[in-house]
Amino acid sequence: MFFEKKQLTSFESILIRESGMRFRVEYEIRPSGGNAQISLYRIMIRDGEDVRELDSQADMSMGAFLELCSRCDFMSWNGFHGAHPKGVRDGIMFTLEARVNGGEEIRAEGSENFPKHYREFMSELNTALRGS
Numbered sequence: 001m002f003f004e005k006k007q008l009t010s011f012e013s014i015l016i017r018e019s020g021m022r023f024r025v026e027y028e029i030r031p032s033g034g035n036a037q038i039s040l041y042r043i044m045i046r047d048g049e050d051v052r053e054l055d056s057q058a059d060m061s062m063g064a065f066l067e068l069c070s071r072c073d074f075m076s077w078n079g080f081h082g083a084h085p086k087g088v089r090d091g092i093m094f095t096l097e098a099r100v101n102g103g104e105e106i107r108a109e110g111s112e113n114f115p116k117h118y119r120e121f122m123s124e125l126n127t128a129l130r131g132s
Contacts, residue, residue: 005073005076006075006076007069007070008066008069008070008074008075008100009066009101010031010100010101010102011031011036011098011101012030012031012099012100012103013028013030013098013099014027014028014029014096014097014098014100015028015096016029016094016095016096016122018092018093018094019043019092019093019094020090020091020092020093021090023042024042025040025041025043025055026043026052027039027040027041027122029065029125031062032059034061035059035062035065036059036060036061036062036065037057037058038059038060038125039054039056040054040055040057040129041053041054041055042055056129056130057129058128058129060128068121068124069121071117071120072117072118072120073115073117074106075100075106076116077096077106077108077115077118078106078107078108079107079108080108080115081110082109082111082112082114082115083110083113084111084112085112090112091112093109093112094108094109094110094118095107095108096108096109
């Protein structure tokens with residue numbers, strides 16, 4: 001029997017939160033015209049409250065973004081729970097929440113433990129945000 005991987009064909013919103021010892025950021029990706037608009041927010045504390053500040057923003061063509069998701073097998077990340085590796089004292093934690101393909105929800109999380117191709121995916125987002 002042939003098994004076909006589930007593909008991302010459309011999305012309403014993708015939110016990826018990352019945090020470490022000295023930082024918290026959110027990557028928000030939303031459709032905008034024929035593009036995927038990528039926004040990077042820094043979470044700062046002001047007067048004891050979390051404040052979300054836009055750091056940078058970039059557009060990626062929708063075709064390029066969907067191809068990136070396919071290449072990184074984004075849909076397979078649903079349900080991922082990466083427990084913190086034993087003996088690792090520090091690291092990056094992430095959470096992913098997405099509404100895709102007409103309302104399907106995707107959730108994933110990890111602590112210095114990521115789904116396959118996560119780093120490649122995040123590297124591509126950061127490259128787009130830098131304008132390179």
